[in-house]
Amino acid sequence: MRFSLGKFALPLYSILAFIYILIPIAYTFVFSFNDSLKTNLIWRGFTFDKWLNVCRDQDVCVAFGNSILIGVISTIFATALGTGIAIALVRYRFRFRSSVNLLLFLPMATPEVVLGAGLASQFLSLGVNKGIVTIILAHIMFCLSFVVVTVKARVASLDPALEEAGRDLYANPRQVFWKITFPLLLPGIAAAALLSFALSFDDFIITNFNAGSDMTFPKYVYTAAAKGLPAEANVIGSAVFTLAILIVLATQINGEIKRRRLTKRS
Amino acid sequence: MAFAAFSSNVKVDAKPTKTGKVVIALLAPGLAYLGVFFLTPLIALIMVSLQVPDPTGVYGKYVPAFEIGNYAYVISEYFPHIIRSFSYALIATLLALIISYPLAYFIGVKARPWPLLQKLMLTLVIAPFFISFLLRTLAWKQIFSNESWIVTTLQQIGFLGPDQYVVGTPFMVIFGLTYNFIPFMTLPLYTSLERLDIRYLEAGADLYASPAKVFRKITFPLSLPGVISGTLLTFIPIAGDYINASGEFLGSPETAMLGNTIEANFLSINDYPSASALSVLLMGAILILVTLYVKRSGTEDLL
Numbered sequence: 001m002r003f004s005l006g007k008f009a010l011p012l013y014s015i016l017a018f019i020y021i022l023i024p025i026a027y028t029f030v031f032s033f034n035d036s037l038k039t040n041l042i043w044r045g046f047t048f049d050k051w052l053n054v055c056r057d058q059d060v061c062v063a064f065g066n067s068i069l070i071g072v073i074s075t076i077f078a079t080a081l082g083t084g085i086a087i088a089l090v091r092y093r094f095r096f097r098s099s100v101n102l103l104l105f106l107p108m109a110t111p112e113v114v115l116g117a118g119l120a121s122q123f124l125s126l127g128v129n130k131g132i133v134t135i136i137l138a139h140i141m142f143c144l145s146f147v148v149v150t151v152k153a154r155v156a157s158l159d160p161a162l163e164e165a166g167r168d169l170y171a172n173p174r175q176v177f178w179k180i181t182f183p184l185l186l187p188g189i190a191a192a193a194l195l196s197f198a199l200s201f202d203d204f205i206i207t208n209f210n211a212g213s214d215m216t217f218p219k220y221v222y223t224a225a226a227k228g229l230p231a232e233a234n235v236i237g238s239a240v241f242t243l244a245i246l247i248v249l250a251t252q253i254n255g256e257i258k259r260r261r262l263t264k265r266s
Numbered sequence: 267m268a269f270a271a272f273s274s275n276v277k278v279d280a281k282p283t284k285t286g287k288v289v290i291a292l293l294a295p296g297l298a299y300l301g302v303f304f305l306t307p308l309i310a311l312i313m314v315s316l317q318v319p320d321p322t323g324v325y326g327k328y329v330p331a332f333e334i335g336n337y338a339y340v341i342s343e344y345f346p347h348i349i350r351s352f353s354y355a356l357i358a359t360l361l362a363l364i365i366s367y368p369l370a371y372f373i374g375v376k377a378r379p380w381p382l383l384q385k386l387m388l389t390l391v392i393a394p395f396f397i398s399f400l401l402r403t404l405a406w407k408q409i410f411s412n413e414s415w416i417v418t419t420l421q422q423i424g425f426l427g428p429d430q431y432v433v434g435t436p437f438m439v440i441f442g443l444t445y446n447f448i449p450f451m452t453l454p455l456y457t458s459l460e461r462l463d464i465r466y467l468e469a470g471a472d473l474y475a476s477p478a479k480v481f482r483k484i485t486f487p488l489s490l491p492g493v494i495s496g497t498l499l500t501f502i503p504i505a506g507d508y509i510n511a512s513g514e515f516l517g518s519p520e521t522a523m524l525g526n527t528i529e530a531n532f533l534s535i536n537d538y539p540s541a542s543a544l545s546v547l548l549m550g551a552i553l554i555l556v557t558l559y560v561k562r563s564g565t566e567d568l569l
Contacts (some may be wrong), residue, residue: 014372017365018390021448024405025397031408041408081296088292103297107304109498109556111506113525114545117532118307121314121542141303144296202399204509205525209532221400225514229404237401244396245389252385 025241032234039228050231051239060232063220070132070216071200074139079193081140082147083185089148090155104145115142116209123210130212138210139203143196150195154188198244308549315542326536333539340543344527348547351524354436355505358443359451362500363493365444366452370492371485373452374459391452394445403442403515407433434518442510450499458492459485494563502552524548 031040035047055061089100107115119138123130162184166176204218211219221233315336317328341348373387394402410416410432420426432438462485470480486493508525511517517526524544531541 010368010372010376013368014387017369018387020365020445021390021394023409024402024445025393027405027409028397028401031405041411042413081299084292085296088289092289092292094286094289094293100293100297103300103305107300109502109552110549111502111525111552113506113508113528114311114549115304115307117528117541117545118311119303120532121538122307122310124538125310125314137303140299144300148296198395202395204400205507208529218398218400221398221404222509222514225400225404233401237398241393241397245393248389248392248396252382252389256382256385 028234028241029238032231032238034231034234036231038230040231040234041228050235054232054235057230057232059215060217060220060230060236063215063217064236066132066215067201067217070135070139071197074136074143074200075193075196077136077140078143078147078196079189082144082192082196083151083189085144086148086151086155087181087185090152091160104148107142107145108149112142112203112205113209116206119206120209130210131214134210134212135207135214135216138206139200142203142206143199146199147192147196150192151185151188154185154191158184194247201240311542311545314538315546317539326538328539336539336543337547340540340547343540344524344544347522347524347527348551350521351505351548352551354440354443354511354523355501358440358447358504359497359501361440361444362448362451363497366448366455366496370452370455370459374456375462375464378460388453388456391456392449394449399446400509400515403446403509406438406442406445407516410438433516434513434521436521438516439511439521439523442516443504443507446507446510447500447504450503451496454496454499455489455492458489462488490563494560498556498559502556505552506548 031043032050033046033048034040034043035045035049036042037044085100085104088094089097116138119134119141120130123134128134158181163176163180166180171179202218204216204222207216207219208222215223217233217236221229224230224233313330314328316330316332316334317336318331318333320327320329369391373384373391377384377387408414412431412433417426417432420432421428421430426432466484466488467480470484471477475483505523506525508523508529509515511521511523511526513519524547528541528544528548531537531544
């Protein structure tokens, strides 16, 4: 009875907080069904038209396609580079360890506007033309540290005895890595790749400094915001949201099923 | 720890050269990448921040120099923006902490008997990450737009004057900043609170401590690592943010923050030295504040 206040106040508060968190998402969804004209500011009636003809305005879809391309390529590179660093940090002892940790921490502690302006001034002084390539180069840079952090957690929880057992059974280092270490690391690597893609896909600030005239989806939204955003942008935002939430829910339910099966067995 | 078990392995120490090669092969590509695309840009930024306009007077062209005066210029020119950036970031971080703490406590402590519910609620907390940052900010703009029922109602009940609006005010910018960074606050708080041993709270209550005292003396100190990392994870990006404060989104020229001035100087008026000097100042100020904060709270191992 001592915590009776928390019994009702806290759940109620949490429900209110969740409503607050979800309001803009619901708004974006609702207005993706708006029978709007050029701008999407007032409700003019329900329609599926924007969902069925997303690409009527070519610009939205070109920007969306660019964002996917940039996300995929930078994720591949950031994940490969970051996984190597993560394995080295957990599994090996070497000098300059703390300097390496600092170098990885700094990009995460630097405001995006500084990262963006820094790269842009480097491209400027080297005379590099900005475009999709420079966006990808920038995205690999800021996703790298997040990949290291995510994969590191997984490497640390890996039992080294498994690799030792492999070596005892005369597996060569390559076999040990590809047959034991890599498959066990895969969930961590997959999580890091998803995080990296999400970061890249949603990034605006760093992209804006290094994009030149090329469009990404967030940059399209920023440019269109001044003159009014078409409902097609809401469609793409809502579709990406639904897909991402489904992936997260599926992995959670999958994990829960596995957990229950394990507890039943033991 | 797993690492300790592995490092005691004699085999590894017996072949240092081989290990060295493997470590270099694993580390070198990633670190070289950060060297080229993170460290040298920072150096480039410092160098550009000291440049002076081209003597021949070509617009947007600057030549290498050592003009420390650029810093004095931007500090005097953009002093209000600097103050605004850090005060908005401070207020929004505190608001995010106040809003997130009870929520994180509910998910991490009260909802423990239902792990699936915990996971679902955590998914809801990070749900805003899955919709574009710009789209959710624009949604708030439209919800509080001048013609919206919220604003007209506020005007009717006299809370706002007939020609007073919400969008473009510091209130709206801080509201947007708080909203956008709440997940960064809630997640670390949850991680700390989830590990909290309830028996400590029960012991406190058994010894006749009031709920408020239990919170002040036990719950809050034990959740301090989460509070520290949460406040850092929100304060740093907020101080550099320029979406919420920009005129196209929730702000107006009167709410422009450091990020807005950096963007305008770099991308619109091509004053690269000023933009770079402001960036260096922002980064330096944040590094100093973070170091002081972490030192004072005595949780250096957190980084």
